[in-house]
Amino acid sequence: MKTLSEEHRGEAICLLVLLATGVALLVGAARLPEPMFDPLGPAGLPRYVAYLLLALLAVRLAALVREVGSDARAEKKRDLLGAGERGIPRTDEVDAPQIVTLLLAAMITLIYLAALTFGGFRFTWLTLVFLATLGAALTDASPRKLVTVAAIAIFMSFALTYTFTDVLSVVLPD
């Protein structure tokens, strides 16, 4: 079950990202030249967006501080008409094994992208390995599912390569 602190922590991280964005906009706008063709110039909108962003950020931060420690938001509205209460299954709960699966999936994806970036591998084979390993990481590792994952990996890696290179004439990262 998602706890209150988890939810607040998530929002606090978002607010930090937005704060960094607001500051970056102000710093970036300060480095831009004065208006040449119109009164606003290239720095105008970034500056006004930054002001608005920081002002709203302050409002949201104040609300967040008020909310922290209170139980009021424990079951904050999940969907538009309390669908959870009406028996629609909840699927947003996070288990520890799911975090492990996510980290594994992220690692496999990063290795795949790094291999594509640095080159030296054939796209088809690299994709085959990626599809097979990521598929296996996302299954419950039952033999039947692993065989299906392998079959899909073999079929899709060749089918995608053929479709994009021979049919659509797209250059693939080889």
Added chain:
Amino acid sequence: MQLLDAFVNVLAPAPMFFIFLGVLLGIVVGAIPGLGGAMLIALLLPVTFYMDSVLALMLLVSIYVGSVSGGLITAIMLKMPGTPSAVMTVLDGYPMAQQGRAGRALSLGIMASFVGGLVSWLFLALLSPPLADFALKFGPYELFTLVLMALVLIATIAEGTLVKGLLIALFGMAVAMVGPDASSGVLRLNFGFNAISGGFSLLPVLLGVFVISQIIEDVLKKEVPIQQQGGKLTEFMPTAADAKKHGPNALRSSLIGTWIGVLPGVGSAIAAIVAYTTAKSFSKHPETFGTGEEAGIVAAESANNASVNGALIPLITLGIPGSVIDAILIGALVIHNLQPGPLLFTNSPEIAYGVIAAALVANFMMAALMFAGVRPIARIATISRAYLFPTIIVCCVIGVYSLSNSMSSVWVMMVFGVLGFIFRRGGFPVGPFVLGYILAPLAEKELRSGLMLYDGSLMPLITRPISLFFIVLTLVLAFWPLVQARMKARRAA
């Protein structure tokens, strides 16, 4: 006359094939919980680079029509709304399926979807050309205030608080401002990084925020084995008595859906909710809603489908997206070097009328495909994510790479995927982000054009009646939730 020509063109084999393909794919992704029309359309954008513009738009619009409809299959048979717009269909659809009336629920849902699409299409076909003519009279300040109103409305309606919606929309605007300034050519906000000097392209941002972040979110959730409601699909074909019984409700809900679709950023889920609530309040037996009431399914499905064509009205007449999918469709127009907005009817009538004609044909095809393929589509929806997600990621990588033949765009997509995930977990809706990203350049262009036109004066914003109207409407929309909350609190006290 031009609409008639468009129909003649649409009925040729190639457009019919792409409409069929789009509707089929749309229904399938609409039926699969976690996927959706926005994801598929974003995913297919790179494929459309290599297609004729008219065919590409027809394909994407057909996906839109199919995806909103597909959600009802899993909502009724699996108790899983494939799309948010089908959330109200679950309430009465699944109880009907449990009572052994799945066929009846599906039949009513499909017919209601068809009626919703048909009614709203009439508005799309009849209103769009005159509205586009009227919009041609808009000056830069009128367009600027219209965009402003759209942004505020999007943030107001989005899930979560108004402030969160506005914050994420502003973040989207900030992302859109990176790169060369359209008026002066000055490089903005790249902080010395050459990799982002050209700005963030639409495709990596869209695929990251919608597809990658959704995959991360779904991987983090436990996969629930889905049980299909068994039994024979009896009472599957609607009768004339159904038309008499549910006709007024379907018509009323279609009008509600069309109107809500026209409002920027509101979307089909809200349309379904409002229509469902209205149907309940009009009903002589409101207590039966939520227990397998046929009128509930009719209201929800006719409204959510009607909102699709409703949302296409501001898209093709004003260049203002009515929903997130519409924002992606605007991106598709831009990718194909087309100018969204009133000039579309003048400069590219084959696109504007082609979209209108395709929307109607797609609606007919949707009904036919849904009646023919309910069982297999419901089975596809139970496919494990282990088989789907890796292939989707590879498609994203290929699509984004093909944009610039560079892996840096792929990394940009991944960064936006992670950002999208962070915002989703923080309770921020990602819809306003995309709309802010799409609308920011338009807002800036129109504001600066207005300033140049009126010697730097902002006064015309309030002296010109249309822009004043939009400003007043924006203020009302922004402050109405606050006034409403205060009134509620006072009444409670």
